[in-house]
Amino acid sequence: MPWEGTANIGSRSYRCGYCGNIVASAIGYYKKNSALKVYICPHCERPSYFDKRDQVPGIAPGNEVENLPDHIASLYREARYCVSVSAYTASVLACRKLLMNIAVAQGAQEGYDAGQNQATHAKLNHTTNIPKRRSFKSPDL
Numbered sequence: 764m765p766w767e768g769t770a771n772i773g774s775r776s777y778r779c780g781y782c783g784n785i786v787a788s789a790i791g792y793y794k795k796n797s798a799l800k801v802y803i804c805p806h807c808e809r810p811s812y813f814d815k816r817d818q819v820p821g822i823a824p825g826n827e828v829e830n831l832p833d834h835i836a837s838l839y840r841e842a843r844y845c846v847s848v849s850a851y852t853a854s855v856l857a858c859r860k861l862l863m864n865i866a867v868a869q870g871a872q873e874g875y876d877a878g879q880n881q882a883t884h885a886k887l888n889h890t891t892n893i894p895k896r897r898s899f900k901s902p903d904l
């Protein structure tokens with residue numbers, strides 16, 4: 764379905780933040796006497812907003828990876844899209860979760876600390892006198 768009320772706003776080449784293709788479009792919307800423009804991607808027909816330097820949605824870094832399990836592909840895509848909207852902390856957390864999912868898919872035990880092997884873990888539990896659990900009571904006021 765075509766967009767309504769579009770105009771020829773001058774050609775611009777860009778990488779679409781939705782489909783990832785490098786496209787050239789001259790169709791979209793503009794604000795008079797400003798650099799604000801919205802271009803319609805000729806490939807996926809989704810709108811991208813442009814200020815002087817900024818593009819929204821931004822370009823997701825990296826590339827699509829084929830033949831991934833659905834839940835891994837979805838998480839990888841989410842991490843890339845987080846970067847495209849400057850949500851870097853969310854991207855790091857998604858990447859961490861991605862690594863945990865890959866590790867479990869490759870046979871790692873869930874909840875297992877990869878920094879310690881089981882023998883070391885068992886040795887520490889028998890040779891140190893670490894209390895199992897402490898409870899603290901707040902002082903009476």
Ligand SMILES: [Zn+2]
Nearest residue numbers: 779782804807
């Ligand atoms: Zn597109």
